[in-house]
Amino acid sequence: MDPMVADLSRLQFALxxxxxxxxVPLTLGLSFMLVIMESVYVMTNRPVWRTATRFWGKIFGINFVLGVATGLTMEFQFGTNWSYFSHYVGDIFGAPLAIEGLMAFFLEATMVGIMFFGWDRLSKLGHLFVTFLVALGTNLSALWILIANGWMQNPVGATFNPDTMRMEVSDFGAVLFNPIAQAKFVHTVSAGYVIAAVLVLGVSAYWLLKGQFVPIARRSMTVAAAFGLAASLSVVVLGDESGYALTDNQKMKLAAIEAAWHTEESPAGLTIFGMPDTVARTTRYEVQVPWLLGLIATRSLDGTVAGMSELVLKAQERIISGVRAYDAVERLKVDPQDRAARAQFEAHKRDLGYALLLKRQIADPRAATPRQVTAAAWDTVPDVPLMFWSFRIMAAIGFAMIALFATAFVLCSLRLHLESRWFLRLAVAAIPLPWIAAELGWIVAELGRQPWAIEGVLPTFLASSSLSRGALWTTLAGFTLLYGALAVIEVRLILAAIRHGPSDAEHDQPAPGPLPATPMTA
Structure with missing residues (x-):
């Protein structure tokens, strides 16, 4: 296997x-904001809320189309670029994707059309129910995708079958209720709600600065302030829960995020600033908050957060154990009735994936030297500086969003948001920030489990298809050009919609009153 093929496949999938x-995050958040605005319309019967809902529905629609197009491409890549991955774990990984397509996506796609074209054909309550189904379908799509992704992070409910040479489902309930998947789902959708709220807040602030569409802008800003404050607080709380889940299931990822090279006495301190040195395997210029990491990661004062050096030693033990499982599998290929080999496999099958790490250096892991075992164990450490800084920038933006929405909520509650032009400018400038945080969160989640495609089960370099470098470079260039063009089109469409404003906003502007009386002058 050409290692460059795996790297190019990873790059293509990452892009x-x-x-x-x-x-995706904007779709998740806007769908429920549409439900909130339309609910207010149904309860108050005020046309301004109908106008606001229809406008933000237009932004939702533009975004929805691009999300569907790019999502389909990603799913096809499992067959084109990651065929061995699909063969090896398709029995487990394919089920949530199929359910997402059959249940959630069909529900969402069907209801989107009715939502857009049913305003004058359905009753108010009927249309509100359709809008709710769109939001439900959108979030159910995310649920099933994150169940699949959560299984990649924590492969529960499945076992390797030496007779078929594949991973197979042993407990589908464990796959569905995987704690990593649950933590990822609630954290991801909350981040999507923050992104949508920031967009609505920023666009509303832009209109208020320009003095345009004021009735729509001030109502949209009020909804965004309340919705965004709740969502941003949820992101931090649920992000803390995600960190707690890592303590039990992805210790190496947590250690890399914190640049914890060695296990500290409990409770460990949280490093706010530092410069990870991968050569010396230390973190220079550390600024720590005592006890905080121990409290976050273990919910106790005596729990231990494992360091990378100690985790590497455990990886070495698992590699040695995995070699015995690999040996048993090779013997079972020759004689499936070999009871001794089957007993040996059952005793060591949990570590089979660790033996496969040796295939980067040697064709037969059974012939590996102690030096190769050590090198393979250190391969389980992800890119520490990238993880360290990505997480901290993401967290800093998260706290900044809480401050932004708390300020917006106070100003809207006191009806001062129309006069606070400094805040309106700040709200416009803040629009890109949650997108940056979301992309960094994806980097932390996905690169943090490297070198695994499936944590502890299948190394990434073994999961790719047998493609040529030329084919990958060609498709990579094609995707880059196509997606670049689509990005330009979407941004232009959204900016044009924002400049044009709500199509029937003129009906919501207050009618001009009589001119005030003026005193006569001589």
């Missing part, structure tokens, strides 16, 4: 995933 994730 398409990062691009796709520009649209």
């Amino acid at each position: 398409t995933a990062l691009y796709h994730f520009l649209f």
